[in-house]
Structures are given as structure tokens and as C-alpha cells.
Amino acid sequence: MAKGAHGSRQAAWEFFGTELKRRRENAGLTQVDLGARVFVSGGYIGQFEQAIRKPQLDVAQRIDDVLQTDGFFDRLWRKLIQDQPYEEYFAHVAELERLATKICEFEPALVPGLLQTPEYARALYVASNPFAAEEYIEEQIRARMDRALILKDATRPVYWAILHETALRVPVGGAATMAAQLDRLAAMVREHKVLVQVLPFVAGAHPRMGKMMKLMDFEDAPPTVYTEGVHSGNLLDEPAVVKRVQGSYDLLRAAALSPEASLALIRTAAEDHRRCARPT
Structure with a gap:
């Protein structure tokens, strides 16, 4: 955009x-x-x-x-x-991301949209829209990449993501695309643009591990929570609900690997995908 x-x-x-x-x-x-x-x-x-x-x-x-x-x-x-390039249920969330001073996100199966490479995003859009015209796919990819520009601004929000290890292991777009995606994720961590933790398989079950959540804080407005379902989303700002979701996020953070151990696992997963991408 x-x-x-x-x-x-x-x-x-x-x-x-x-x-x-x-x-x-x-x-x-x-x-x-x-x-x-x-x-x-x-x-x-x-x-x-x-x-x-x-x-x-x-x-x-x-x-x-x-x-x-x-x-x-x-x-x-x-x-x-x-006029937005987003689904109606997400358009307001995209606007709020630009205003947020802090974004905390948990993704149980995918790399979050703000951290995706164009190739990874393309694989997701093609998989979910197999009959869509190329122009539509390109528009969606551009919109997602434009959203991610907030992490490059000098006034970028604090961004803290927790990913389940599943998001590192599922080869979205194939092994080469996945290796490049994880390389990009690791680079953003090393550049101190984002903080990422991984909830590993060995952590076992967690009551919130299957629920995507995004918490956003603002300078002059109450915090909000966004959760997503199948072709639907819920943007919530009821203080009691936000407080409960923040508690769930804190529990996920406590169960996740440290940032340093998470970065090491991201690098290991990238190498695993890279080996799979090499011709035998």
C-alpha cells in the first residue's frame, strides 16, 4: 500500500x-x-x-x-x-497496529504476518485461495509486506512474539522457502527489531497453545486483544477480558524457551529445512 x-x-x-x-x-x-x-x-x-x-x-x-x-x-x-486491502474483520486491526506502542503476539502454527517473507506469505495465500487470480494474490502479499513496515520505522512498536515450535517445523512453501523465512526471522532478532520466544514441543500441553492472540498497547488509549478464527476475528477491549488474556500470554511466555535458546532453535530449524532443500 x-x-x-x-x-x-x-x-x-x-x-x-x-x-x-x-x-x-x-x-x-x-x-x-x-x-x-x-x-x-x-x-x-x-x-x-x-x-x-x-x-x-x-x-x-x-x-x-x-x-x-x-x-x-x-x-x-x-x-x-x-478501500482496505484486508478482510473486513481485520481492517481495524491493521490500523491499530500502526498506532500501537507495544504488540505481543502468540501464533500456534504459523510465522506471524508482521514477520513473514513475501515467499512465505505467497505460499499461505495460494494454499488458502487456490483459484484466486494472480493479481489478487499479489495485492494481498503487498498489503502484508506494507503492514510489516511498522517494524522498520524509527518509532516502531515494541514487538514480542511467541511461536509454537510447530511454526518452525511445518515447511510452508517448501523447504527452501521455509529456510529463508527462518533466516529472516533470526536476522530480525539479531538486529534487535523484535523479540521472539519459542514454545517447544517438550513443553507439552498448554491451555492456550491452540489459540492465536495479539495484544496491543497504546499511548493514549486502552489496550486491546485480537483473536482469530476461520474467516473471522474478534477485537476486544473490555478491561477484564484484556487482563485475562494478558495472564494467558504471561503463562505462555513462562513456558517458552529463553530468547537466546529460542534463537538457537530457530537457526537449527532453518538448517534442517536447508538440508531438506538440497538435491540428493
């Missing part, structure tokens, strides 16, 4: 916020008043108006109902989300 495209979309969300503020004030409502009527906090309404956060669709629809705007915010929300 070109930076210009992102700037244009951000300007559109700022228009959304400006219109929300104007119409709220015309209705004689404070941010707290409107928040109470659409079941979010007044602080959230302020963040919507400043384009710091984007509302979920159901919130935009409730705003239309309260302000009697004849579906204006519903239609604008849908237009902005449709």
Missing part, C-alpha cells in the same frame, strides 16, 4: 471524525452523552472524532440512529473499510 494511499485514507477518517463532532454538537450532545447512548465511553467518542481510533460498524450504525443521520456514518464506514 503506497504511503499516499494511506494518507488519503487517514484524511477520510479525519473527515469522519469532523462530521461526527459537528453533528454531535448540532444535536446538543457531549461526548459522554453520545457515548452513553451508543454503549462506548465518552473518551472513545473523542478518539473517533480525532481519527485516533476507528469505530466498529455496529457503533457507527448506533451513531446514525442516535444522531438521525440517515445511515451517513454506516455508508462512510463501509466505503473506508472496502
